[in-house]
Amino acid sequence: MIFAIMQRLSQMLFVMFGISLLVFLIFFGTPGVDPAARIAGRNASPEVLAAVRKSFGFDQPFYVQYLTMMKKIFVTGDLTSFVNRGWKVVPAVLDTVPVTLSLVIGAAILWVVFSLIIGVTAAAYRDRWPDKLLMILGLIGVSMPVYWLGEVMNLITQSRFHDSWLFSWVPPLGYKNFSDDPKGWFLTLVIPWITLSILYIGLYGRVLRASITEALQEDYIRTARAKGLSETRILLRHALRTSLIAFVTLFGLDFGALVGGSALLTEVVFGLQGVGKLTFDALQNLDLPVIMTTVLYASFFVVLANAVVDVIYILLDPRVRTS
């Protein structure tokens, strides 16, 4: 078991190295592209260009450039933006993390609760109309672009029905710190939570229904029926329990991916200043150091989250444990 965990962790380090190398190559090694001009931003003066060249060591060999970049981002953390003069990038990125976490954790609670309800209900009524209805609704949820759904939500809650009793409580777009104004924090996030979770409710509901239905074919379910257990107990205690393994694995991956940048579209539409919105703003200003930093931190987080999921899996599943 120790061996399997060590193997997984060394694989994680390798993937992190590969990602950092890929990011380095994309930003500094694309043929026909001058990285100094990209980092300096639009209409940069020759002095700024020279400063960028010196700061990133573009007159030195590639491996020195790579090490310089990694040192600036992870060790000293003194990467500065040239578009926004002298702005320290790494602390700015870390400042946005609580916003993204607030958005993703709230949405995750919603999607876990509702997809469990939907998946179990559909499996209980499988091939009858509640099942078909729920699965079609789930498929519609999966087929909607999340940023467009966000705009529809804004149209309804901020404009068309804002004056009705139903949505008059919705505050203007933006983010409020939990420590300053807990109620405002909650109210501004309700609509973004619902928007972000709809896709995942659809996806997880469908996945759960499929794995419960599959589990119901197993021999141990037949045994449980033969013992005379009630259908509800079989569904919740036996079939659901095994189906949760796949559910939890998927959840770990998606949660990591959302914190690591996939929540970007929701943040942009609702004006939440999280990691994704910061990256988006940097994209508009062509502020490369910010993008390099968010990309590296976010993808490292995703890799770490995936490795943690796998390690937990190794610890929990006796079949993986012994092999």
Place this chain on the structure above:
Amino acid sequence: MTKPENVSRGPWATALNRLSHDRTALVALAVFVLIVVACLSAPIYAHLAGVDPFKSTLDATITIDGVQKPVMEVPTTGLALGYTPIGPTWRLGTYFLGADNQGRDVMARLLYGGMNSILIAGAATLFTLVFATVFGLLAGFFGGVVDMVISRILDVLWAFPVYLLAISLSIVLLTQGISIGPWTIDSSSLMLPIFIIGVIYIPYVARPVRGQVMSLRQSDFVMAAIGLGAPSGRILWKDILPNVSTTLIVFIPIMMALNMLTESALSFLSIGVQPPDASWGTIIQDGQGLLYTRPAVALAPGFMIVISVLSLNVFGDGLRDALDPRSKIKLGRG
């Protein structure tokens, strides 16, 4: 010797037969084909309506019920600053869905944009499938060092957050295009979003293909072929590829749907299709500023995306059941 009467009609005919009895899947396919045909007829629509969907026309006027109206209305209330584009007229040919903030016919742009959305989704799917098949076949069949190198590359691509990878690629590629040796790709070329979307989803397909090839590699008929001394290329082409082809076909509609969502998101973030070209994503972005005054501009392309992606997903479900009832391929994570 004559063939017996009750011989199996082969896997393809069986699948086609199953699919032809799946009414839901057929309806979904018909809806998607209808959308494709409508989008392909965009030039005809623009010609009949007499509009240029790519040129801003701020001073145009139209006649409705004998009343002449400007396309860009000057507001009569408030400070009267700026213009509000005309809203939907619900008359085919004359600003059916209204105009955008440059006075362009949204309906015509919607059809032209759909052409790009479908084209990019289709081409990116082809790109992904070709490269994923090659990587999956090589890694699964040869194993060892080949497998290790390919699998680690796939691991890196897989762990990279999709939108962040796309942003990194496009910020470098889209600002001035790319030139490798004699080839130059313009920064507004549709090749760039196709390439970006095609690359990021290679692991989604390559991993299951690799797994399938690995188990086929152990099967008796492949062992026999190896034992007979057949060259590896021939085994891959004649024995293994036909056995993974159902998996690949099942992936086509699923990947199309996923690519369509990704393309629209990238275009919405202004790193996909570049103006004045349109796609459904760019039109939603155009409509963002008009969301509260002229919501049709942002709503219409969104509905088109939902209907297209939904029909592809439903058809994909039917296709999977027909070809490969026991397969485990699920909807990709968006």
